Amino acid sequence: MSIIPDTSIEEVRDLSDIVDVVGDYVRLKKRGSNFVGLCPFHTEKTPSFNVNPSLGIFKCFGCGEGGDVFSFVSRVEGLSFPESVRLLAERVGVVLPEEDGPGEEASxxxxxxxxxxxxxxxxxxxxxxxxxxxxxxxxxxxxxxxxxxxxxxxxxxxxxxxxxxxxxxxxxxxxxxxxxxxxxxxxxxxxxxxxxxxxxxxxxxxxxxxxxxxxxxxxxxxxxxxxxxxxxxxxxxNKSRVLYGLYHAKNAIRSQEEAILVEGYTDVISLYQAGVKHVVASSGTALTPDQVSALARYAKTIVLLYDADKAGLRAALRGIDLILKSGLIPYAVRLPDGEDPDSYVRTHGGPAFEAYLKDHRQHFVDFVHENARAAGSMDTPEGRAAVQRTIVQSIALIPDDLVRESYLRTASGVLDIPDVQLRPVLEAARRGERRAAIRQERRRMRTTLSGSEEPALKPRRGPDKAALPAEKRLLRIMLEGGLDMVEWIMGNMPLSDFTEGPSRRMAEMLVEQYQNEAFDRNVFLSHSVDATIRSLTAEIMTVELEPSENWTRRKNIRVPGLDENATEAAASAMVLLKLHRLREQETHLRQAIFQAESGGEETRELNRQLVELKRFEKAVKERKFIDAV
Ligand SMILES: [Zn+2]
Structure with a gap:
């Protein structure tokens, strides 16, 4: 590649509007003589990234990154200086020497x-x-x-x-x-x-x-x-980063602050030529976090068009959580039966399509609630609890305090539950999210420090303990029920309710399969899993796991056989498992109280915890999971 003359570099610099260039990556708002937005180089929630158009520079007061339009492109695209100049030259129409073919030294x-x-x-x-x-x-x-x-x-x-x-x-x-x-x-x-x-x-x-x-x-x-x-x-x-149509849609998305997400190439093209230009497709992959952050540079809301079949609903639910997490607001729209965006817009035209989207968009609380009701999930107390939990867990993902509060109130209205009752669930979910974020950050740092893509160090584990009868039942129900059952059960209880050892590892693998939408019960019997999981699987799949008579008599809890309604069986197994965990905590607490009393120490706080625990226990027995967490 020949050397680019300085005069050409200056010409490209003069013609490149830094606000426009940065605007392709960051949603900018005018503030005084500057433009501000969320920094693309570090994670932040309040904007400290500034662009000054008259000086042609950018500066982040959060991470210190700064420079001119070339260094911005170079940093954000991972290009060398000459490559950044060429990219911007193409954009502003400056012809550089040897533009037609890269020379020998080209990367x-x-x-x-x-x-x-x-x-x-x-x-x-x-x-x-x-x-x-x-x-x-x-x-x-x-x-x-x-x-x-x-x-x-x-x-x-x-x-x-x-x-x-x-x-x-x-x-x-x-x-x-x-x-x-x-x-x-x-x-x-x-x-x-x-x-x-x-x-x-x-x-x-x-x-x-x-x-x-x-x-x-x-x-x-x-x-x-x-x-x-x-x-x-x-x-x-990199498929997980690219959205089909974004190049053509980005200006429309930026001006409307909204993106429509469809499935196929022809959907994008048909809508675009009908004048609905803020449309993209995540072709070939399920929506990824990187794709959502690509949209977050331009959009505030994302409208998901989804199919009403099971796969479509699951994809929409997953999309909703990704979108909420990135601070955007998702809406879901279902087209009339038998229509796809392409066919709809060909028959009715662009304006009718946009009107349909305006009239039929649902915020995610309504979307989840309505589909759960249609599926019959709201007919049982534990079903309702699961739906409430799903919704509140999604709300917990919203980074902005005010938006989160506002959705909590919406949920309280839709679910007809006072928001004071939903709040503890929200807080618990947020604690879980924070822990997950911290874990992820630690993992990222370890990867950066060690310079390898190797998975993070295994979390420290205690010695393996044998699985309890109740969790064996749950694992079997998940193995037999597939992804839907995994989703339902894991939506109702944390992984930590499983005993540390083969049963928790097995539950973790099921969750992983759920996340990858690749259910495979055979893997648990194969040599790719450790021997303890293999033998546990063999045991739970072969042994009759009828409920012990003792349980029924002693605890006065109805435990149906596995061939009865699987959801009911799962719910009662969850109750048993949760009660088991609570009793463990109770034993610990009583020991602590005993020790404190014999040492002449204050026990009021411990006693308060004990009372709280007892209340949880009662709620769990009554299957008010939602109140019990
Ligand atoms: Zn920064």
């Missing part, structure tokens, strides 16, 4: 970007070829206009195995770089490469500053498999 990433840009142009022009008729038919059916084709760079990958490879080599682009860019695949016999995308409609995936990062390729022949081929992760394409 590998720049070569990959170059290969991707070349490929995007190749696919785009192939769409006008004679062999692309069927691809153009699909676009016509979906009423995608030529203007949208241009805006989104839609293209066509011709049939055949080496079309792109041959053209790229003429350019010349090294096959090694094409492979690193995810565009070609090495042949198994080692004799060269072949194209990844063959006879497909192509949707380029852009970064938020308009760089091509990868492609999604949709089938043209209905019986081809799979329906979509997406670029693999590459040095420049």
């Amino acid at each position: 590998e990433n720049e070569s990959i970007y170059h290969a991707l840009r070349f490929t995007a142009r190749y696919f785009f022009s192939a769409l006008s070829g004679d062999d692309a008729e069927a691809a153009r038919d699909i676009l016509r059916e979906r009423a995608i206009t030529p203007e949208s084709v241009k805006t989104f760079g839609i293209g066509f990958a011709p049939d055949g195995w080496e079309g792109l490879l041959t053209q790229a080599q003429k350019a010349p682009i090294d096959p090694d770089i094409l492979e690193k860019a995810g565009l070609i695949i090495p042949r198994k016999d080692g004799s060269g490469h072949y194209d990844r995308y063959r006879y497909r409609l192509i949707f380029p995936i852009f970064s938020h500053v308009g760089k091509v990062l990868g492609f999604g390729g949709r089938i043209i022949r209905p019986d081809d498999e799979p329906k979509y081929i997406n670029s693999p992760e590459t040095p420049v394409y």
Whole structure:
């Protein structure tokens, strides 16, 4: 790469509006002659990140980071100085020497970007070829206009195995770089490469500053498999960070302070051309925290369009928590049955779509409550308690005190429970969140300090203890009931209620499976788990776990058999387990009181705790979990 002349650097600096550039990453508000926002370089809740447009500089008073527009881009994008100049030059339309091809010294990433840009142009022009008729038919059916084709760079990958490879080599682009860019695949016999995308409609995936990062390729022949081929992760394409359509949507999102989240490429394109421009898709992945923070640079609220099936609801619930956690406000909207955003906007037009979104958006409290009621979860006391807990736990994620309070009052209205009754649950959930945040921070620091991506040190554990009958029942119910049951049970009790040892480790693994939506009960019997989990699993899956007669008689608690309603069985097992934990605490307390009394010490506080404990115990017996925590 040739050296960029100083005059060009100054020209790029003059033409780059620092507020505009920073605004792509940070939601800025005008304050006096400065603009302020939340710093992208450190985590903060009140803005200490300042941009001064007349001086062309930024400065964070929280972490000390500061500089000009080039150092901002360099830091935020992880680029070298010349790369930052080139990125900004592209943005303001300054032509730098040797812009068409990277020279020998170009970094590998720049070569990959170059290969991707070349490929995007190749696919785009192939769409006008004679062999692309069927691809153009699909676009016509979906009423995608030529203007949208241009805006989104839609293209066509011709049939055949080496079309792109041959053209790229003429350019010349090294096959090694094409492979690193995810565009070609090495042949198994080692004799060269072949194209990844063959006879497909192509949707380029852009970064938020308009760089091509990868492609999604949709089938043209209905019986081809799979329906979509997406670029693999590459040095420049990290799927969990990228949102499809963000490059085109970001200005609209910024001005409306709202983003609509849909599922597919064509949903984004159809809405955009109908004038609904603040729309993005998290294509290929479930919504990730990084994607939400990318949106948080521009938006305050996020509207989730969801499918009413189970997977759709679960995805929406997960999305809601991610969004709340990042300080944004989620709304959920369900389209009429049988409609997707693409079909809706084609039939009714953009303004009708926006009106529908305004009229049908639900805040998350209503959303969770209504879906729980529809699913019958509000028909039993423990079901209601679980729903209340789910909602309050979501509220606990909201970082802003005032917003959180306001949602607590909303929840109290929707659930018809005085908010004083919800508050203890909220406080407990917030303590849990803080602990989790601290753990995560510690883990991050350890990773940074050791410079490795190795998982954090294992938390210190006491000696393994044997599982209690009640938790064996719970584990079995989860194994048999799958993700829904894991969700319900773990929504009602903390992992710490499980005995330290194989049973807690097993519960942790189930929670992990739940989080990854990858339920696999066989793994617990496989050699990938430690022997204690294996033998526990074998035991709980084979031994008859009928409730002991003793329990029923002694504690006067009804314990149904496992073949009865599984939820009911789980609820009563949870009661037994919680009571067991409370009794342990009670024993400790009584010992402490005894010791204090014999030492002539004050016992009022300990006695108060004992009374409190007894109250909890009563509430647990009456299954008022929500009051008992
Ligand atoms: Zn900072």
